[in-house]
Amino acid sequence: MIVNTKKTPEGLILIVTDSNIINQKFEEGKKQLDLTSKFYQGEEKSKEEIKELINDAHILHLTGKEAVAFGKELNLVENIITIKDIPHAEVLL
Numbered sequence: 001m002i003v004n005t006k007k008t009p010e011g012l013i014l015i016v017t018d019s020n021i022i023n024q025k026f027e028e029g030k031k032q033l034d035l036t037s038k039f040y041q042g043e044e045k046s047k048e049e050i051k052e053l054i055n056d057a058h059i060l061h062l063t064g065k066e067a068v069a070f071g072k073e074l075n076l077v078e079n080i081i082t083i084k085d086i087p088h089a090e091v092l093l
Contacts, residue, residue: 001067003050004042011058015040016050016071018064026084033063033083060091 002022006013017040026033040063045053047070054060054074062071068087071077077089 001045001047001050001064001070002040002042003045003053004040005053005057006039008058012056013059013061014050014053014057015042015061016045016063016067017042017061018066019044021064021086026086028083031081031083033086033088035063054093057093060089060093062089062091063087 002017002019004015006015017035022035022040024035050070060071060076062068062077063086065087068077068080068089071089071091076091080087080089
């Protein structure tokens, strides 16, 4: 999975996206996932590395089947939206 972080005054945002959907755009009605933006660009990380980063995160952005499934494995995900069969979840930690 591709991981990026953004520091905000409220805390760290951790962005986790499936590798196979990076640099793509998905639209369905008024909903859109634009994974071409720098927000989603980052480095490939293992699940163990991501778990470590979650400990310091304030908000978790998960996009893609693998990323959302990983969040569910950790019992962090409750609400999921789907755009063109791509699941997306945001979690306040």
